[in-house]
Amino acid sequence: MNKVIFFSGAKPPQTGGEFYNYQLSQYLETIDWKHEYVSLHQKKHYIRLSKIPIFGNLLVSVIFAFILFKYRGYLVEDHYFSKYLWLTNFIRRFFCKDKIIVIVHLFYGYDSSDRFVIRKVLNGMIEKIRLSLADLIITSSEYSKNEIVSVGINPDLIHVLSPGLDRDKFNLSFNLPSSSHELNHRNSKKILCVGNYVPRKGIIYLIKALSQIQYKEFTLDLVGNRKDNSRYYNLLANAVEKLKLTECVVFHDGSDQENLKKLYASADIFVLPSLKETFGIVFLEAMHYGLPIITTNVSAMPELVEQGKNGILVPPADSQALAQAIKTLIEQPNLIQQMGEAGRKKVADSYYWEHTCSRFVSIIEKMN
Structure with a gap:
């Protein structure tokens, strides 16, 4: 089995999306799968360059393509960073033949219910381009899947894996709610x-x-x-x-x-x-x-x-x-x-991380 590389945010996680990604990576550790969790949040000094007018995102994409080239295997990336990883994905897809899995937690610009048609169409095209190199897409709800499909992505590529509840962290060591x-x-x-x-x-x-x-x-x-x-x-x-x-x-x-x-x-x-x-x-x-x-x-x-x-x-x-x-x-x-x-x-009796993570592993195994 190839190594699984996560391109994600902060470690330890600070948002729900980062926690989702981190849970998947930690599960791989429990079953002795080779994996690595790369925090792009720690490289935010490069991301700040994206603020440079006109070619900022291009510059960051080139930098990331260079510094992330050493990571080989299945790439699991947080969609939030996809706009900085398009060159990395292009190289991996067509030259290295690596598999690319994108986890979509949220579309930050696109909304299918946007009444401003021109903005909706333009943002939809951007999101479609950012997802076009993915072999597989993972998201957390049917709503999110429908949003992804609405930009023109094949629904067969999209898997809905709901997050779990961290029952170890939130153990009920207290009295039940008041009557x-x-x-x-x-x-x-x-x-x-x-x-x-x-x-x-x-x-x-x-x-x-x-x-x-x-x-x-x-x-x-x-x-x-x-x-x-x-x-x-x-x-x-x-x-x-x-x-x-x-x-x-x-x-x-x-x-x-x-x-x-x-x-x-x-x-x-x-x-x-x-x-x-x-x-x-x-x-x-x-x-x-x-x-x-x-x-x-x-x-x-x-x-x-x-x-x-x-x-x-x-x-x-x-x-x-x-x-x-x-x-x-x-x-x-x-x-x-x-x-x-x-x-x-x-x-x-639902929303267990073990179930979500085991489905994630099953999906990767089928890609192998």
């Missing part, structure tokens, strides 16, 4: 939002929604990485102060995993009003802890959250609808209990 009776007598409901401080997560709409709830019978814990997203974090912090929510909104560092587990364990409601997600591992984590979920009714969210069953779906960028959904759960503790239990049952 509806206990929730009724709790003075304040605890709302949890876990997502990096970037516009795509729609957190600003959550803050605006909370300002519309007259009785402040809640606390909101926001968990994210502010280090690389200081501009949006400052926007959120300023909104909290302007809307006079400083006493009920708390920002937390997303890198503190022990604190995150405590927040999940003590929360009553999970809210993440993303504008776009191709999956969302945090939704699995929230369901694992028995939390009802409030999120949006777009992209992959409806695949995980069933309206009225394990959560509530609202339109994206709609703070008024979001406020109404939060009020519904605050005012009806029995729904918190019912939806939380439904979510926990949904993930109890």
Whole structure:
């Protein structure tokens, strides 16, 4: 079996996509497959050259083709870096005859629902070109697969491998969620939002929604990485102060995993009003802890959250609808209990990393 080379982001992983890639590589280690995990995040000093007008991306592609040439075998690359790897892929495909597997976590420019037709067509052509050299494509949801197919990629090349839940990390070493009776007598409901401080997560709409709830019978814990997203974090912090929510909104560092587990364990409601997600591992984590979920009714969210069953779906960028959904759960503790239990049952016997990783191995073996 040829060596499997991962071209991915940060190590240790900092995002859901990076964690997905890392889990696949770690599984190969448990079955004694030769592999290597190459963090392109550590080479970001080269990526900064892409900001040079006109030929920046070309320059980075040439540099990467040179420094990555020593890695031979099956190439598994994160699509986020594909725009810098097109020359590497061209050389490997036509001269080295290496197999190329691309993992697509998100299209950052293209959206099949984009109403601006010219932008949609141009971005679609770019994505198709970036994926054209892939022997195989892996993605995490049916929504994401449909997006890839919509740019003109053969659906037979695309495999949907849903992420798993890290049950070792999030072991349930705490009391089960409160009963509806206990929730009724709790003075304040605890709302949890876990997502990096970037516009795509729609957190600003959550803050605006909370300002519309007259009785402040809640606390909101926001968990994210502010280090690389200081501009949006400052926007959120300023909104909290302007809307006079400083006493009920708390920002937390997303890198503190022990604190995150405590927040999940003590929360009553999970809210993440993303504008776009191709999956969302945090939704699995929230369901694992028995939390009802409030999120949006777009992209992959409806695949995980069933309206009225394990959560509530609202339109994206709609703070008024979001406020109404939060009020519904605050005012009806029995729904918190019912939806939380439904979510926990949904993930109890599914979303195992072992299954996802074994399918990944099976796919590679068939390519051999």
